[in-house]
Amino acid sequence: MAVTTDSVTRHLKELIDALDRRVPQVERAGEDLIARQAAALRALAVARLAELTRDDPSAAGDRDDEV
Numbered sequence: 001m002a003v004t005t006d007s008v009t010r011h012l013k014e015l016i017d018a019l020d021r022r023v024p025q026v027e028r029a030g031e032d033l034i035a036r037q038a039a040a041l042r043a044l045a046v047a048r049l050a051e052l053t054r055d056d057p058s059a060a061g062d063r064d065d066e067v
Contacts, residue, residue: 005056012049016042 019042024035 005052009049009052012045012052015045016049019045 019038022038025031028034
């Protein structure tokens with residue numbers, strides 16, 4: 001199965017949305033590390049999404065201003 005830019009873009013947006021919905025559970029052991037890693041993953045996803053939409057503006061869709 002071929003991977004399309006649209007598919008990758010959609011999955012990155014879903015990942016970013018999921019990370020944005022995540023609520024830190026401060027009582028949980030290791031939560032500080034989990035939160036830092038989630039923030040780092042979100043930053044990587046946003047950067048990759050920006051690269052894809054810069055290379056293919058049609059992949060931006062209607063949500064590029066929300067990221």
